[in-house]
């Protein structure tokens with residue numbers, strides 16, 4: 046049997062459907078669904094899809110089509126001709142088609158489309174007669190010639206024109222010249238004679254520049270276009286888009302050949318783009334734009350300002366234009382009805398393309414619409430409330446990166462109120478951003494390399510700009526609406542973006558922009574508010590935007606309903622702890638004792654710590670430790686109290702001591718004085734602490750073993766703090782964590798101290814017992830290897846994946862900057878192993894640690910406290926190996942809640958992990974941490 050390469054759709058039937066997106070591409074699969082599904086049967090112009098398999102074969106065979114294709118295309122074309130009662134290439138009643146690309150994942154504007162294919166000198170009169178408009182036929186013809194020359198004859202042929210010499214630009218300037226000579230304002234003013242002139246000029250220029258005639262033959266046009274779509278899969282901009290979005294090269298694109306619906310036959314026709322909900326903020330309102338007497342690209346290209354489809358879609362830029370709801374009442378009703386049917390059917394917001402031909406509506410595309418983070422969250426929450434989707438689906442609808450957008454800063458509203466609004470446009474991408482103005486994508490890329498923050502300012506963007514758009518903090522354009530290229534791309538990335546600032550003049554060659562008489566140049570700082578669509582001169586301060594975001598908290602509650610793994614936070618300061626609790630942290634997974642010696646209010650404890658470090662004898666040291674003790678205890682007590690009965694993991698002093706040695710003379714002097722030693726003696730002791738490789742030196746439990754009194758002081762502080770809280774009737778769950786353990790004997794050594802101090806504390810406070818856990822970090826490879834042994838002495842494990850990665854690879858965390866970029870660029874490593882767990886290597890150690898540990902203690906509590914605890918991919922891994930919790934920085938807590946919920950949904954076979962519930966003291970986070 047011959048392989049099926051071609052799938053027909055149209056006339057309320059279809060050979061494909063929405064589930065066949067891998068084979069038919071997203072566009073083809075949805076055209077089939079819209080045309081053929083019994084709940085839809087929408088007016089879709091008939092056509093057929095050539096599969097992505099053909100694309101892959103085409104490349105495999107050195108850019109040759111499989112031989113069976115021709116017959117299958119001809120047969121499908123016959124069916125289309127039957128449905129349309131027209132014939133491809135027929136001079137009397139010609140069928141025209143579009144040839145459209147369509148990959149599995151949407152790649153807006155990245156690949157090529159050709160409209161009006163099949164129009165020639167011979168078929169043109171027939172088309173004119175059928176529509177009673179010669180002007181229309183010539184307009185369609187000139188569009189075909191321009192598109193074909195650009196897409197097929199130049200790009201697909203691999204010709205790389207010099208800057209400013211591309212054929213499309215040359216033909217456009219001929220068009221501008223003719224318009225100018227005749228004092229026309231818009232393409233709509235072109236008369237038949239002008240179009241004829243244009244066509245002749247176009248053809249001559251094409252011959253001249255490309256050395257070939259425009260093929261005035263339907264079949265040649267069709268196959269040329271099909272091939273061009275395949276070639277566009279490997280066009281420069283498509284490749285760079287794929288790289289950014291992580292789309293595999295092997296997917297290939299399908300080709301859709303579809304009978305034309307004409308939006309350019311006159312004032313009863315038009316074309317538009319709409320979203321079933323607002324993709325900018327998530328409002329459940331129909332949102333879109335259209336243009337009368339226009340074809341395809343016109344709306345997106347931003348050459349004419351599109352009109353709003355309804356009142357809701359109006360903005361200051363287009364409110365003078367007629368809305369679709371009034372321009373054609375019948376069509377608007379019909380499309381509104383389609384809007385709700387599509388949402389019910391797909392159960393998601395849809396991005397649609399439509400064309401009206403002489404008052405008749407045609408649907409040309411639908412797909413799940415790209416949306417920014419705030420919109421994604423709102424839609425997910427709303428759709429659950431509307432009972433359109435389940436909470437599980439809602440959780441899967443928001444990508445961690447989209448949630449991240451909501452956690453990003455916004456402009457401080459107090460400062461913003463005082464600032465002067467330089468310009469206004471449409472709010473196309475949320476949040477605030479500041480940067481230095483650049484006018485080309487190339488500059489944005491280069492400036493980024495030298496560490497600068499830029500805002501890319503363009504008249505309008507096009508697919509060639511994507512890399513620069515990526516490199517900039519935000520994008521600002523003078524033209525285009527909410528469906529323009531810039532808005533579409535920014536929305537996909539959740540990047541701050543303002544489009545259609547029409548009062549702004551952009552002069553790329555002079556590197557300036559002018560608004561209302563004010564001129565700004567390259568390198569000047571501006572600040573954008575992409576939520577409002579405004580921009581300001583200079584750098585405005587940014588603040589946290591999460592405070593009153595009800596949708597965010599509603600959404601996170603949905604996540605909690607499906608999540609089984611706990612989320613803790615790494616917090617060392619009261620502010621961190623407070624923020625993390627607000628974001629839903631269920632405990633502290635890592636409290637670093639040493640942090641009380643850095644930053645605010647640290648002078649006193651730091652001084653005492655230094656005294657301790659510089660002590661020579663145990664006696665001296667104990668004096669210093671006694672002075673330090675009250676600081677450590679009150680710090681820990683405040684934090685545990687604030688955590689309201691949730692567990693708090695306190696890691697004993699970890700960094701090498703020399704890190705704390707003072708470097709300035711003043712500090713050295715007072716330290717020497719307080720110790721009653723000379724400056725020379727102090728220097729000698731400091732030199733004694735020097736290590737060649739401190740990362741692998743005298744640190745972690747090694748400190749506690751050489752100076753047991755240091756461990757003792759900390760443990761006493763923790764346990765006394767806990768005992769006092771218990772006495773006050775409060776619930777606490779302290780977890781004492783020993784760092785940098787590689788052998789169980791190290792742990793046992795420390796455990797003996799803990800056991801002894803615990804007994805002493807019980808006695809002192811007259812308590813029979815109180816709860817605490819004793820455990821260790823697994824961060825030295827040997828600890829993972831001997832986890833079974835270690836589990837005999839530990840009640841919990843916490844994977845310190847920063848050090849574990851460092852020691853597994855032998856990469857110094859502090860020096861990796863010197864070579865990592867080369868490793869990533871040369872694909873020696875797929876990603877930075879300090880950002881995302883190296884599952885193949887470090888991951889094995891983690892799995893081994895979990896398995897061996899639990900083989901001794903089946904209920905051993907296991908978590909992670911490295912940076913990886915906030916990385917969505919790593920969180921999935923942690924879930925799969927069976928961790929009880931992940932711990933991450935406060936701002937990552939919401940993302941961890943989402944990622945952990947998604948991990949649970951994606952791995953339904955996994956049983957629920959044992960959880961650590963708060964042991965009492967319910968209610969909200971009212972008590973504040975004691976400030977240091």
Ligand code: ADP
Pocket residue numbers: 090142143144145146152153154155156157158160303304305306307308340341342398399400409410
């Ligand atoms: P893209 O993937 O870049 O959106 P499309 O294949 O959707 O490319 O086509 C580009 C433009 O041409 C769109 O506006 C689309 O609606 C329009 N178009 C495509 N096919 C037809 C057709 N058969 N009739 C009318 N307009 C069409």
Ligand code: MG
Pocket residue numbers: 398410
């Ligand atoms: Mg499209």
Ligand code: MG
Pocket residue numbers: 699784785824845847848
């Ligand atoms: Mg460590």
